[in-house]
Amino acid sequence: MNDDYLEVRGLSVEFDGFRAVDGVDLTLLQGRLHFLIGPNGAGKTTLVDAVTGLVPGTGLARYHHQDLLQMRPHRIVRAGIGRTFQTATVFEGLSVLQNLDIAGGVHRSPWSMLLARRGTPSYVEEALETIGLADLRDRPAGILAHGQKQWLEIGMLLVQDARVMLLDEPVAGMSAEEREDTGDLLRRIGTERTIVVIEHDMDFVRSYADVVTVMHAGRVLAEGSVAEIQADPRVQEVYLGRTADETPEGTLEETLDETLEGTEHA
Numbered sequence: 001m002n003d004d005y006l007e008v009r010g011l012s013v014e015f016d017g018f019r020a021v022d023g024v025d026l027t028l029l030q031g032r033l034h035f036l037i038g039p040n041g042a043g044k045t046t047l048v049d050a051v052t053g054l055v056p057g058t059g060l061a062r063y064h065h066q067d068l069l070q071m072r073p074h075r076i077v078r079a080g081i082g083r084t085f086q087t088a089t090v091f092e093g094l095s096v097l098q099n100l101d102i103a104g105g106v107h108r109s110p111w112s113m114l115l116a117r118r119g120t121p122s123y124v125e126e127a128l129e130t131i132g133l134a135d136l137r138d139r140p141a142g143i144l145a146h147g148q149k150q151w152l153e154i155g156m157l158l159v160q161d162a163r164v165m166l167l168d169e170p171v172a173g174m175s176a177e178e179r180e181d182t183g184d185l186l187r188r189i190g191t192e193r194t195i196v197v198i199e200h201d202m203d204f205v206r207s208y209a210d211v212v213t214v215m216h217a218g219r220v221l222a223e224g225s226v227a228e229i230q231a232d233p234r235v236q237e238v239y240l241g242r243t244a245d246e247t248p249e250g251t252l253e254e255t256l257d258e259t260l261e262g263t264e265h266a
């Protein structure tokens with residue numbers, strides 16, 4: 001195994017005595033699309049918050065021999081860990097290009113940020129092409145469609161050279177076509193990165209997941225392929241509140257899908 005992976009061991013996060021994340025172990029390998037699913041409140045976002053330094057966590061989150069839990073958020077970004085939030089956080093008044101340029105500033109010195117730029121850096125051009133927004137480079141980010149804003153955010157992680165990308169419900173609110181484009185985008189950029197997607201949409205998970213981790217009540221309940229986790233009685237029980245034996249034959253998958261989709265945010 002190469003050393004480009006994120007290893008989480010015994011990760012816990014407490015809020016006033018309540019364990020939102022409770023002893024989570026995860027190994028997130030480069031080149032696989034890893035999905036994190038689970039009912040509302042399972043601790044998925046809190047886990048990502050801890051790994052990116054937004055909330056304090058105990059345990060270990062090791063990347064390239066560094067423990068992310070001991071680092072401040074800006075150091076974590078510089079170490080190559082990037083994330084998106086459930087709501088897109090682009091600068092609406094700035095152009096697509098300016099958003100990417102600012103994000104790319106993470107790795108530039110304060111002096112170079114002050115110097116006038118000649119032309120567009122090649123890594124920004126590449127990101128524009130990859131996310132499919134090259135034609136919209138000079139448009140304000142505020143006029144972009146919902147899906148395009150999410151792609152711009154992913155582009156901002158690309159120019160930061162994020163080696164690990166943690167994406168919180170990137171396709172929520174997207175059209176079917178936008179979801180497919182996003183899945184294809186993640187496949188392309190995921191070959192040489194570690195990508196973790198928090199998702200409720202089981203159709204999307206089924207189409208693109210290499211590995212699925214199911215969280216429940218702060219813990220990892222199950223991990224495996226989509227087929228494996230759908231067949232797992234513990235997963236069925238958490239989502240359906242009943243065991244496989246009690247579920248009418250043939251309907252389980254559909255019911256599980258509906259239940260998973262029912263947990264989606266408005």
Ligand SMILES: Nc1ncnc2c1ncn2[C@@H]1O[C@H](COP(=O)(O)OP(=O)(O)OP(=O)(O)O)[C@@H](O)[C@H]1O
Binds near residue numbers: 015046
């Ligand atoms: N800052 C906080 N202070 C107190 N409790 C919190 C805080 N952040 C999250 N929690 C609680 O921690 C638990 C896990 O929340 P989290 O948002 O991580 O779940 P989630 O799996 O991402 O859910 P969802 O799918 O709804 O986004 C919830 O019970 C939530 O209320």
